[in-house]
Amino acid sequence: MPVIPLGESIPQDTAHAVSVSLPTWQANIGYEEGQDWVTSRMVTGYPRFFVHKSIDAFARDVAAAFGRPGQRAMLFATASAARRCLDFMRQRLSGQSSGQLSGQLSVVDLALDTSKDISPLLKQLSPTISGVIFPQESFPVAKQYWQHTGDGVSSRRAEFSHELFKHGQLVAVKEQQSHTPPEKLIRGPKRYSRTAAAGGTHTNSSEAKAVAPSSEIPEEANESFRFLEERFGRNLDLTQVAKAKSAIRRRIAGSLSGEADMNDEAKLDAKSNSRGMESLDETDVLLYPCGMNAIFNAHRALLATLGAYKSISFGFPYVDTLKIIQKFGPGCVFYGHASSEELDDLERLLKDGQRFLALFVEFPGNPLLTCPDLKRIRKLADEFNFAVVVDETIGTFANVNVLQYADIVVSSLTKIFSGGSNVMGGCTVLNPEGRHYHPLKKAFEEQIYENTYWPEDILFMERNSRDFANRVKRINTNAEAICEILRVNSTVKDVYYPKYNPSKPNYEAVRLPDGGYGGLLSIVFTHPQQAQEFYDHMDTAKGPSLGTNFTLCSPYVLLAHYQELDWAAQYGVDPDLVRVSVGLEETEELQQLFQKALAAAEAVSIA
Template sequence: MTTGYPRFFIHRSIQALAKDVIAKYATAKDSVAFLWPTRKIAARCVSFVQSRAPPEVLATLEVVHLVLDTSNPQSQPLRSLCPTISAVICCKEGFSYLKQYWQHTGDGISSRRAEFCHSLFKDGLLIEDEGPLKSPTSPSPKPCRGPKRYQRPGSVDVGKQQQPTIVNPDKDASRFLEERFGRNLDISFVEPAKSAIRRRIAGALTSDKELSTSPVPEKEMESNTRGIVNLREEDVYLFPAGMNAIFNAHRALLGARSSNLKSINFGFPYVDTLKILEKFGPGVVFYGHASESDLDDLESRLEKGERFLALFCEFPGNPLLTCPNLVRIRQLADKYDFAVLVDETIGTFANINVLQYSDIVVSSLTKIFSGDCNVMGGSAIFNPNSRYYSALKDFARTSFEDTYWPEDVMFMERNSRDFASRIDRINANAEAICEVLLQEADLIKTVFFPRYNESSANYEVVKVLGGGYGGLISVVFHRKEQAVAFYDAVDTAKGPSLGTNFTLTSPYVLLAHYQELDWAAQFGVDPDLIRISVGLEDTEDIVKVFKDALTAAAEATKA
């Protein structure tokens, strides 16, 4: 494999910038460099490496901070973008330690930031800064209409074409960016775009309307699908990746409560969530089934005096779509004083409302919220009714950095405008595919889907009016050769992500847990499980695709 998911593979644009940084600044030319958006993040990376790497690696650690050369007149229109890069450099033997921090935290720079900063670097506008990094102030950009590039038809309107629109704004910072870097980035719309994303996540903005630089009345937040009337836009935080939202939420809980308390990972986890809890704090207690008996065991431990920082869970879980009992978890949390963090990525807030039972809700915006596979993002919501709310907000004010690159923000806002209508189509397609799969009992051992799981009653408790069951399905066949034939025959894209606007099929367990298949199996996760992320195709067409693949699996059985 030469490329892959950005937290697991370093994007080629990032590699290209890192190579030039090494060539200019590294003491040893066979070094490796990982790039971060701020010096604080670079410092956290260095601390992580120092706690794990051997002395021979630590002896080669170098840190280079690159900032805009504000003495150059050409840099003036770029100051509000704050295009900073902090490089952590070391010998090639230190690669695995730097890579762990990159993968687990999601703190690394995006490919768009890399491309933009690489251009500045080549032209001498991005220079080394050896002193304290100061955030430059910038004049308020002139308000103007948003670029037509970000006004598009909904993704469900398959086949409709638009003619490109020529944009001719005034000669200000936006035009400078377009002329010099070939980008149509109207910086006056970055903050309104962030506001629109936050309100969309809060369930207070669902319409596909143009951005405006005019302030949005706060009263618009009072009515939201989350059912929390005192929820404010400032309670929604944006991050450059979904895992970065989890990482920073964990940091906030450690900072707001106690750095000495272990956390609970409840339910079979996405890979890096468990790694964060293991490696960036005092440890974790793992319950892999998310069952009632697991809750019985947890309650017993709590009754005996054990105390925890927080319980982390996914709703539904990945890949078994198990739905933990949030009502009971909330009762235990209130009684024994621990926080509840729920990852709603798979369920999505268009289908479920978990904030009412949570202190923090996180989501990967990279998935179905965006859908277009061309930008990453994450979010965290602090429940204003949480007993930890004030402490969490205090921590956020002093310790959170906004590192979401403006270009990524603009793409995410554009992509998410038709989120609600896309979810409706995906919900319908997923149920239609499930009906086909459930009819093939001779081939299929188990279909995992929130509507049909043993924990389906837990899903119904938080399902919103008019919501569905999401677009993720997992399937286990009776025999391996049936799974192989099905996977080879199914005429969809193949890959490890989820939430794409097109259907995506994956041998998920082999990809995510290849080095720990026996460990995964003890929690009911079959190594030959096939995970299906359902897309926006015509329902009749996508159903036929799966019927044909099931026919191939049946023929393999006969053979």
Template sequence: MSSNIDLGGSIPSLTAHAVSVSLPTWTDNIDYEEGAKRVMDKISNGYPRFYIHDLIAIFADDIVTRCCSEGTRSGNQKAMLFPSRKAAERCRDFIVNTTKTEPAKVGLAANVKIIDLCLDNKSSATHLRAIAKKASPSVSAVIFHEDLFPIAKQYWQHSGDGISSRQAEFCHALFEEDMLVMDSATTAPVSQTQQQSQPIVNHKRGPKRYRRDSVTDHRRTSPEAENKVMIESKKTALDDKHNAAADSRESTQFLEERFGRNLDLSFVNNARIAIRRRLAGYLLEEVDLTSTAAVKQPNPQPNSRGVTGLSEDDVYLYPCGMNAIFNTHRMLLAVRGQRKSISFGFPYVDTLKILQKFGPGCLFYGHGSSDELDDLEARLQAGERYLAFFCEFPGNPMLKSPDLRRIRQLADKYDFAVVVDETIGNSVNVQLLPHADVVVNSLTKVFSGDCNVMGGSAILNPQSRHYLPLKRAFDADFEENNYWVEDVLFMERNSRDFVARIRRINDNAEAICHILQVHPLIKDVYYPKYSPTKRFYDECRTPTGGYGGLLSFTFHRKEHAMAFFDRIETAKGPSLGTNFTLTSPYVLLAHYWELEWAAGFGVPADLLRVSVGVENVEDLKARFAVALEAAEAIGSGSV
């Protein structure tokens, strides 16, 4: 991966559905968080839950233009797009519940609508319908007043329920061919007055896929940042960008070429099975997707998860890792009742938000320490009871590992579930399922590696005391098609060599840690192998497992960190687990509006996080040496 990616360019470069975005200097990261025009005008994409892809934003606005009445379409209506009616209803309910404490918005929330779009089986384009039918395309749009956008965006970000950019691209093409239409069975009919006022919309304009009247900025995460974005400039920039792309091809040609010949969607069910078997620890090699027998062929070897009775049927695939966490929490609430959960360790931002906003709340232990486990045990002994214990193994970005053996003992004694996020540790390096009731994973990261597709999983432990009720709940609620078929196919392809990649990444990360540890300008290096919690990690480490590809470090002076970051010749942007090395001032990006809060848990604002890739190790070491020299060049000085 070249380090010469301009500000705002996709990571990987020239990738339409890239998961990361280039922020190559320290100042770029700060200006991105503050919504500076010089940065926002150049942003072409971003991490999909934080940044709504242009393909999604354009499709959403076109649905509003065509499907809403004139009275509600005069520039004040927005839409959020979801893969199912149930997901859309959850978004609507979140908007209604959140606005209960905001009297000025209660009336607006009462008018939130849902429009369902489905494939028109009466379409005259028979050949295109046959292509589209393989994908089972459908979209549910939540329509709301623009003043409610920050609330709807919270739901999009926290839940991970929204559609992917690939699904938006596919479905928008159908929509413009009049093949994806409003579902009369679920969408309330337009009133006679609305019908009379509905203007004639020439939606047969061409080139079709990128034509629109206006685009508004759907991207910023925090309300503080949204207030700083130059909306009118963004409209102009996006219109210019998409009108330039309009000459690429028409919708019909797009459907026929991409989905008719180049991508065989008939293999998607086998791809799902292959992914689930890989995650269950049975299928660790490539497989012929054209043969169901080959995909499901029993493996006489025990699975690598360390739990007997586990099958691919205990693995559930979701559109992203946060969606797996969100749905696991929903299922636990459905099965075990309305109890608070426990968030243990410095959290990935949206895990904590899910536990706080969707249900009765949570008990937060931000240090992830033994002292906090002592406090929890005292509360349990005093009669307090909890729904579930959520933690990462190891944590991000401090790479500390929780004491899963003790946590498991407390869970068994005091009857709460344990949910462990294995994204950073991964199943090649650690066996976590024996200690957990549910293991969740962001497949977007190292399982995929290519940084071009999202995905998530939840694995149920068949030996858990909670297994049977959870299994019934998951099976009853699970919507397989919410994980878009194209994304499934890309994920299966990307993950075929994940075992070999992880082992190489382990070795590279240790080599980089050694360089950093011996350098006099470095204050601390955070890595599971050198953590005070190493013994907890080692208790779960597989016989051939390493310590992962993620590490963090700090300099004695902020100026050294800035000089190093600006000079390091790696890709620089959000996300982790990529096949290429990716460097980020993580705390600035994830907690810019709460840096003091993060510092209170020992997480410094000038921390640098590195996700090490599979590059040649000598080349990688040389790049770090050059960046360290840049830090040395500004002098040592005092803190």
């Protein structure tokens, strides 16, 4: 396949793509170091790490309307999420005087202006946006919250809401309550503006700024807005959204199989359950706008339910999972190898009286595909009364059943469940047979859960996931075929894959009868230069993310841990590791691509 140019979206020409092309080893380093030859060419990036241009454009208009010169905005779907970000920033900017800080950090809540004539569709949809406004120099702190929690708005929500904002349909909540005349219009295309000469009224500078022009919107703007509604109405019948959401949840619970869509009532009523729990139903599945947001809210629910205790991070973790339990609560104890010796040490701590909130673990881990002993972890949790949270994103519930050992299972639906690399999503699944089920369910229902998954994203996710199970089977087959090639190549030092790892018995303990070993594998070469040549000569998509329908390569450790490579190496994670997410290509075609890249690695002259 032709190499996707540096900085282009993966897939190409996809407005809401989840990955971005970094086609050479040096491009990945350039990205991590912020080098202009890379960053200036990026049309998009991985969400949470890269603020999508649709989101950034909206945030700039919000800052211009409600902030001061030199300020920026970060956008969230709800007022509560924005205030969590505000609290996070205040804690980390506490070196400033309280008076100075309060003057520089603020929140504006935007909602539909119900005083105007709006369509039934918009009334039902009732979009909201809350913006945290802060000085430009505080952006890295705001970005930490955005990245770690996944609370930020999706690019589709931002794109739609920005149009409402431009047309005066989305206004500051306090403004629509008081109906104060606007001080100024938003900064945006001039054709949407209404000047004072055309009848605009200015407030004095002490009054709050508003974003809504008067209801006398120019005809061009009206035409644009009608198109927006027509386009949205065609693609987003809200009754279909409810069905789509239900179909996703049932698909996750295991009671919707095959390629059934949300209108297949016969299969929607099916009682079979691949997770092996008859008591599990769709109400135990909660959907989130991304996988990290599912983890963040699982942690919040546990703190609300079980108390403010430290957690345990078991096994080498995805970077933001560790950051969540380190930064949002009392902290954590970290075990980076997921070994039986570390479980021995944990058991000693527990027997000495130390109490923990929860143990967070990935199954398998990323990027070494290590599989911890879930059975022993569950036994310790039951004996010493802590919860178990298992991230099954890589194993996938088409291959493994980990719910039997967990109180909460979390997963990034962005990955293989979707496969299309064009929509984000996440979920938590509560174990209805778990000892903490009832208090957790109550906490989610009464305190934690907010419906922030944007309807247009839901529709994309439902469509993408209809053939999830069949795609997983093919990807399993392809990944095993690639492993067989890699394992006999002279340049390859290690291949990490659940089928071949020493922890394979732990994987087999939860593998479903027709499950495979997944589509993710990692390669360590004998010499770093071989890894670089292999990567540069791989004729596949190359960029962040995993679980795509197409094969996707990444020098994962460089991207995820560039500032802490020595720390990662302590846990056996090689800085030059190449991670491969295997796709749906024809097996022979894929084998040829790998053989070609391996030949380039073999040609490297080692002194």
